[in-house]
Amino acid sequence: MQQTVTGQVIAAFGRHMLVRLAGGAELRARPFGRALTVVCGDQVRCHLDAxxxxxxxxxxxxxxxxxxxSNLRGAAEPVVANLTRLxxxxxxxxxxxxxxxxRYLCAASSAGIAATLVLNKAELGLGEQAAAELTVYDSLGYATLHCSAETGTGLDALRGVLTPGSVAALVGQSGVGKSSLVRRLAPDAQIEIGELVREEEGRHTTTAARLYDLEGGAALIDSPGVRDFxxxxxxLDERSLGFAEVEQLAPGCRFADCRHMREPACAVRAAVEDGRMHARRYESYRRLRRLHEELSAARGPKKAR
Structure with missing residues (x-):
């Protein structure tokens, strides 16, 4: 006999997942049908096979x-859901x-998700150029928390942004120590989840996103490391692509549909020339604009409804 229940996805690895029900039970789950995409953080309705x-x-x-x-075809794929902070x-x-x-910051901005930079391994010291980059983010309103999973330095400040009821996701390059931070913030958490489920072809799962409950009522999602995003x-916002300074400057452009690439009388390019916009950030915008156009072309024209 089957019954319908609701719960939250607390771990997702391919088409396998763990769902926590309202009573606290955690059960293995799979989506019904190939068309359904489920990610960590999702609230779901399920059939329970008791x-x-x-x-x-x-x-x-x-x-x-x-x-x-975006995938290689330009289609949108969810990574994590129901966040309050990245x-x-x-x-x-x-x-x-x-x-x-x-790109993470732009995606967060366009989705209405608050974003904070977390400098882990702070005890190793940051190079002069990288430190200068962080001051640029600070000027744009992005705080940087300096901490160390190794020594425990700065973790109280990190806990301070994980307020009761909030759901934050850790994202970033492979090797930056996201799982080490989870171990510090949720010391009783089960970090390794690859043994819980085998993929259909019999291999152990090696990448997963996992939600952990923290003291004080916050939740933290650890996502797999990436080389690119x-x-x-x-x-993304079509005009600014989520770049805060571009959004602020764009109204000064001569043309409402200015791409801020080669168009004349572009307020964004003028700001780069006179130093009001950081040159490296503008190069980042240009790269994302080109990628945005490539992915839009790969996706093809929108179908009329």
């Missing part, structure tokens, strides 16, 4: 403030890729 103690996800309930990326983690080593960091085309 005999086998597993769930079949029937529906993903309305998402609030989800982070989306914690973009960087470290002295591996060297920060500020272009990837910018492409925000979903339709999730």
């Amino acid at each position: 005999r086998h103690e597993e769930l079949h996800v029937l529906e993903v309930l309305a998402r609030r403030h989800a982070l989306y990326r 914690l973009v983690v960087l470290a002295p080593l591996p060297l920060p890729d500020f272009f990837v960091i910018d 492409a925000p979903a085309v339709e999730a």
